[in-house]
Amino acid sequence: TPDNYSWIGIRRYLKEFLSDSRVIETNKFLWFLILNLIILNFRPHKTARNYKKIWMEDFNISPLKYFTKLQKEKLQKKLAKKNVLVDYAMRYGSPSIKNKIHKLKEKGCEDIIILPLYPQYAAPTTASVCDEVYRTLIKMRWQPSIKIISHYESNPLYIKALANSLKNKIENLTSTPDLIIASYHGIPKKYFEKGDPYHCYCHKTTRLISEKFDKIPIITTFQSRFGPEQWLQPYTDKTLESLPKEGKKNILIICPGFASDCVETLEEISIEGKESFIEAGGKNFSMVPCLNDSSDHIELLKYLIKKFL
Numbered sequence: 419t420p421d422n423y424s425w426i427g428i429r430r431y432l433k434e435f436l437s438d439s440r441v442i443e444t445n446k447f448l449w450f451l452i453l454n455l456i457i458l459n460f461r462p463h464k465t466a467r468n469y470k471k472i473w474m475e476d477f478n479i480s481p482l483k484y485f486t487k488l489q490k491e492k493l494q495k496k497l498a499k500k501n502v503l504v505d506y507a508m509r510y511g512s513p514s515i516k517n518k519i520h521k522l523k524e525k526g527c528e529d530i531i532i533l534p535l536y537p538q539y540a541a542p543t544t545a546s547v548c549d550e551v552y553r554t555l556i557k558m559r560w561q562p563s564i565k566i567i568s569h570y571e572s573n574p575l576y577i578k579a580l581a582n583s584l585k586n587k588i589e590n591l592t593s594t595p596d597l598i599i600a601s602y603h604g605i606p607k608k609y610f611e612k613g614d615p616y617h618c619y620c621h622k623t624t625r626l627i628s629e630k631f632d633k634i635p636i637i638t639t640f641q642s643r644f645g646p647e648q649w650l651q652p653y654t655d656k657t658l659e660s661l662p663k664e665g666k667k668n669i670l671i672i673c674p675g676f677a678s679d680c681v682e683t684l685e686e687i688s689i690e691g692k693e694s695f696i697e698a699g700g701k702n703f704s705m706v707p708c709l710n711d712s713s714d715h716i717e718l719l720k721y722l723i724k725k726f727l
Contacts (some may be wrong), residue, residue, distance in 0.1 A: 419480040419511045423469035428462040429676040435510040439487070440546040443526065443609070472684040483508070485678035486535075488711035489719065500727060503527060509547055513561045516554045523562055531726045532566045533719065537576060537678035538623060539569035540605055540616035565726045569621040572626055578715035580623075580674055581630035586635075587706045595634055595670040595704065597721050599657065600624045602675040603682060604640035617650055623674050634670075641673075642682050658691050662699030669695065671704040677715070718719045 420431035421452035435440060436453055469666050474484055486506050494504040503525060507518040522530055532551055536543040550564055555561050584598065602620045610617045624638045641654035661669060671691070673683045683705070692703040 419482045419508055421512060423466045425462050425466055427665055428466045429458055431511055433458055440547055441542045445580045460716050468681055468685045473683055482680040483677050485710045492711055492716045493719050515550045519554050523678055528562050530562045530564055531723055538571045538616055538619035538675055541614050542605055544568055567722050570722055575718040577626045577630060577710050579718055581708050582714055584631055591704055593668055596666040596668045598634050598636040599671045600636055601639050601641050601654045601671055601673050604643045607648045607650055658695040659698045668705045669703040676708045678710050683708060
């Protein structure tokens, strides 16, 4: 997350994010020119506008950082009797992974468990976190032991939490949705073709939710594509535009791949997605909040960590 939505703050964040070779797999020299001469001069304006729409002004932080801090605090209380310190870091932005690993080491932590909050493993997300952890360790003379929880897309507590969030949302709707869309962050199709398991993990999560929740059909879509190349399909935005023409004018969206509400859920889906759906002829658009700091989510995180303690 960026520290603020100023042009400079967003540019700094985008530069770190888009300089990651796990995120952008292309010719490094060519991408350096494109990124620094074009993208970082024009993209920050649009991204800053998007963050401004969802920024939590009272706390002067993004929703992602807000909910991550709450997760950390509630998880710390759950593990208070086990002599465990709980902290959080951002892959891009602050507090950084490097900074937090060094601080935990200074506090005497000799065994560190890393839990990347990406339920479905992908190289541009989970593996990128691992890269940053290893880059930090390689420069440390006295290293702590490291355990990494790489994915939890089919964990029963995770599926239960998602199913419960769907049921709770539907109980408070005035009409039953025609369709539920499970929207995941996309990745370029070529990453999948090279062997990334992300696509399979997303469909697995949707299937397991469907088995727990069989009242309304659920489909999988992919959002947040960037650049001209082909990404995983079907695209969420194109699906939202086409559904009203197919007679599906009442929809509910859930984003299982996001542990906390953020710009991709609150702005891209809840604002832009809703607008495009209504403009295309849709009637009712609803969205399920991410698991955030819900009790179900905290129990899941506790379970994932406890077996490594």
